[in-house]
Amino acid sequence: MGLSAFSLKGNVAVVTGGSRGIGEEIAVAMAKSGADVAPVARSEDALEATADRIEDAGGTAHPCTLDVTDGASVEAMFDDVEASLGCVDVLVNNAGVNPFFGDARNLDMETWNKILGVNVTGAFRCSREFGRRIDDRDGTGSIVNVASVGGVVALPYQTPYTASKHALVGMTKSLAVEWTPEIRVNALAPGYVKTEFTKGVRENENIREDILESIPQNRFADPDEVAASAVYLASDAAGYVTGEVHVADGGIAAQ
Numbered sequence: 001m002g003l004s005a006f007s008l009k010g011n012v013a014v015v016t017g018g019s020r021g022i023g024e025e026i027a028v029a030m031a032k033s034g035a036d037v038a039p040v041a042r043s044e045d046a047l048e049a050t051a052d053r054i055e056d057a058g059g060t061a062h063p064c065t066l067d068v069t070d071g072a073s074v075e076a077m078f079d080d081v082e083a084s085l086g087c088v089d090v091l092v093n094n095a096g097v098n099p100f101f102g103d104a105r106n107l108d109m110e111t112w113n114k115i116l117g118v119n120v121t122g123a124f125r126c127s128r129e130f131g132r133r134i135d136d137r138d139g140t141g142s143i144v145n146v147a148s149v150g151g152v153v154a155l156p157y158q159t160p161y162t163a164s165k166h167a168l169v170g171m172t173k174s175l176a177v178e179w180t181p182e183i184r185v186n187a188l189a190p191g192y193v194k195t196e197f198t199k200g201v202r203e204n205e206n207i208r209e210d211i212l213e214s215i216p217q218n219r220f221a222d223p224d225e226v227a228a229s230a231v232y233l234a235s236d237a238a239g240y241v242t243g244e245v246h247v248a249d250g251g252i253a254a255q
């Protein structure tokens with residue numbers, strides 16, 4: 001098996017949360033690896049910017065709006081992408097939120113439901129639609145769920161987020177076994193990455209130092225460092241990999 005096994009040429013990839021951060025980098029990395037890519041999220045202008053980066057790199061992009069909490073929006077997105085790029089071979093469930101940092105005793109249920117609603121139910125909704133469409137055409141495909149190191153170890157003061165990412169890992173394993181061999185399903189578990197998402201904790205000096213101390217590599221990742229893992233998991237190079245949690249966290253979970 002040569003390096004061509006890492007290529008995504010001939011694939012159509014949907015990347016949820018493709019408007020910024022890790023999703024934007026995964027969308028660009030997949031396009032550079034040969035896939036036609038639909039970056040999808042709620043913010044139209046930011047999606048256009050991702051699409052411009054893909055096209056500047058010589059790739060093909062079809063940005064499309066999507067709210068993962070809305071079933072009709074998920075179906076419409078798949079219809080739109082299929083009409084423009086063809087059947088979807090790769091789904092990256094990357095859209096995620098984490099609006100709460102604090103003692104779980106102070107958490108309100110609305111926030112709990114919001115976090116679980118996007119991070120778990122949203123990913124399931126997209127996976128179910130993807131799975132149905134693959135089945136309808138007797139096709140094959142691959143799902144990459146962007147979980148977190150918080151899907152494999154505790155992240156104190158981020159309990160709803162940790163619960164959501166552990167649930168996403170559970171969903172990954174269950175679907176991997178249920179949908180084999182047609183669909184491979186894997187999770188990517190990044191540690192702390194330099195995006196909008198971690199801006200608050202990176203800019204708080206005390207929290208920042210505590211976090212850096214917990215990372216053996218003692219640094220935050222650049223988004224493209226975790227995007228490379230998503231390309232691998234989606235590619236034929238990972239043909240025998242399913243139900244796996246691929247950790248890219250600077251060593252946090254190894255301790």
Ligand SMILES: NC(=O)c1ccc[n+]([C@@H]2O[C@H](COP(=O)([O-])OP(=O)(O)OC[C@H]3O[C@@H](n4cnc5c(N)ncnc54)[C@H](OP(=O)(O)O)[C@@H]3O)[C@@H](O)[C@H]2O)c1
Binds near residue numbers: 192
């Ligand atoms: N940054 C980290 O350190 C880190 C570490 C581990 C795991 N992760 C995970 O990686 C993923 C991406 O994180 P990030 O750091 O890139 O965060 P980010 O910069 O805040 O991006 C989050 C993305 O999710 C999209 N999104 C949020 N709600 C959505 C909804 N209802 N429907 C569709 N899209 C929605 C946002 O787009 P719109 O606002 O345009 O909808 C945005 O593109 C998340 O799942 C996160 O949990 C991040």
